[in-house]
Amino acid sequence: MNLFSDLFDSSENPNSLGAKFRQKRQAVFESLFFSYFSPNQPIRILDVGGTADFWKNSNLLNLPQLQITLVNLSTTPTSHPKLISTIGDATDLSLYTKGSFDLVFSNSVIEHLYTLENQQKMASEIQRIGKKYFVQTPNRYFPIEAHYALPFAQYWPKNLLFNVLTKTKLSRLHRWSPTAAAQYLEEIRLLDQSEMQALFPEANLYLEKVLGMTKSITAHNF
Incomplete structure (x- = not known):
C-alpha cells in the first residue's frame, strides 16, 4: 500500500510519479542551462515560488559563482549558502530592475495566481527582469488534473x-x-499551450508528453 500511495503522492515525495516527471524536466532544464552558461561565470537566478528542496540535487549548486534567490509570499527554509530566501509577489517584482537576473525560473507556480490578469503580470515581470527564463505549468487539457x-x-x-x-x-x-x-x-487557473505562448510570445515551448498527450508546458527562451 505504501508503494501505491507513494506513486500518487505529490511531487515533493521522491518516490512519486510527479517527482519522476520533475526529475526528467530538471534534466531538460539543466541541459539547456549548460548549453548557454559557462560554468565559471557569475550567474544570478531568481526562482519564483521555489524551495530549497527543489534544488538540493541540482548540478547547478556545484557552480562556483552561482546564487539562487527564492522569492515567495513568505520565507522558505534554506541552509545552503548559494540559496537565499526572500519575500515577494510574483505579480510585482518591481524591487528588481530590468535584466537584473541571468535567469528566472519557475516550476508549477503561474497556475496558482487566481486570474489571467495576475498570470499576465507574472509573465511580464519574468520577461522584464530575466535575461533568460524557464517557466513550467501543468497543461489544462491533460486528462489527470495535476494537483x-x-x-x-x-x-x-x-x-x-x-x-x-x-x-x-x-x-x-x-x-x-x-x-x-x-x-x-x-x-488554481490552469493554462493551455496557446495561453502560454501568448504570455511568453518569444518563447520556445517544451511540451512534456505522456502517452502522446501533453502533461505540462514549459516556456523558455534558450
Whole structure:
C-alpha cells in the first residue's frame, strides 16, 4: 500500500510519479542551462515560488559563482549558502530592475495566481527582469488534473470537487482539509499551450508528453 500511495503522492515525495516527471524536466532544464552558461561565470537566478528542496540535487549548486534567490509570499527554509530566501509577489517584482537576473525560473507556480490578469503580470515581470527564463505549468487539457490526481477534475463543479477532496481519499489517497481544498479551488487557473505562448510570445515551448498527450508546458527562451 505504501508503494501505491507513494506513486500518487505529490511531487515533493521522491518516490512519486510527479517527482519522476520533475526529475526528467530538471534534466531538460539543466541541459539547456549548460548549453548557454559557462560554468565559471557569475550567474544570478531568481526562482519564483521555489524551495530549497527543489534544488538540493541540482548540478547547478556545484557552480562556483552561482546564487539562487527564492522569492515567495513568505520565507522558505534554506541552509545552503548559494540559496537565499526572500519575500515577494510574483505579480510585482518591481524591487528588481530590468535584466537584473541571468535567469528566472519557475516550476508549477503561474497556475496558482487566481486570474489571467495576475498570470499576465507574472509573465511580464519574468520577461522584464530575466535575461533568460524557464517557466513550467501543468497543461489544462491533460486528462489527470495535476494537483488532485483525479481524472478531468478541472471540469468538475467546484462544490463536487470540494466534497470529493474533503470527504473521500480519492485524491492521492488522503482527505484534504477544508481550508486547503478551498484555497486550491480558489487559486488554481490552469493554462493551455496557446495561453502560454501568448504570455511568453518569444518563447520556445517544451511540451512534456505522456502517452502522446501533453502533461505540462514549459516556456523558455534558450
